[in-house]
Amino acid sequence: MAKNKTTEREADISEFINSFVDNEQKKTDSYELIKLMSKWSGCDPKMWGPTIIGFGSYHYKYASGHEGDAPLIAFSPRKAQFSLxxxxxxxxxxxxxxxxxxCKISKACIYVKKLADIDISVLEKLSLETFAYLEEHNECSCRH
Incomplete structure (x- = not known):
């Protein structure tokens, strides 16, 4: 069975943002997302893989037998846009x-160029809906 690449790891989040993000607005938005997602989740930010900042965690197991851990909510300040x-x-x-x-929407995430392009109250509601879904369908280690 393949090993998960996106796992929680010890890393300094500020160091990551300051070295990875090359745009001042994106840095500001990254710190704002950390503040908001920490508040909504009640969890401290952690690095997941090399570029994802996640909050809380849950354990999943697919019918195929593949299982692992993932953040409850997360974002990545990618070059072109944020992945939420x-x-x-x-x-x-x-x-x-x-x-x-x-925004643009894929199966697993939402892409936005900057926070000013979206309604933060709707993002909060989406996060809360995600928590409810994950708590009903998976083993959550955060928010109990």
């Missing part, structure tokens, strides 16, 4: 996404 990992496949999430703002 706050999406759950629920009807409520689908409705919320319609009001999020300027």
């Amino acid at each position: 990992y706050v999406h759950s496949n629920t009807e409520k999430s689908k409705l919320l996404l319609e009001n999020l703002g300027k």
Whole structure:
């Protein structure tokens, strides 16, 4: 069975942001996301893999037998745009996404160029919906 590449690791988040992010607005937005996601999750930020900042964790197991741990919510300040990992496949999430703002959506994440492009209150609701979904469907180690 393949080993998961995205695992929680010890690393200085400020050092990561200051060395990886080359745009002052993106740095400011990164620190704002840390503040918001810490508040919403009740968890401290941790590095997951080399470029993802995650909050809390849960254990998943697929029908195939593959299992591992992942952050409850997370983001990565990628070069072109932020990758926001706050999406759950629920009807409520689908409705919320319609009001999020300027973004692109894939199966696993939401892409935004800057926080000013989206409605932060909708992002909070999406995060809360994700927590509810994960707590119902997985073993959560945070937010108990």
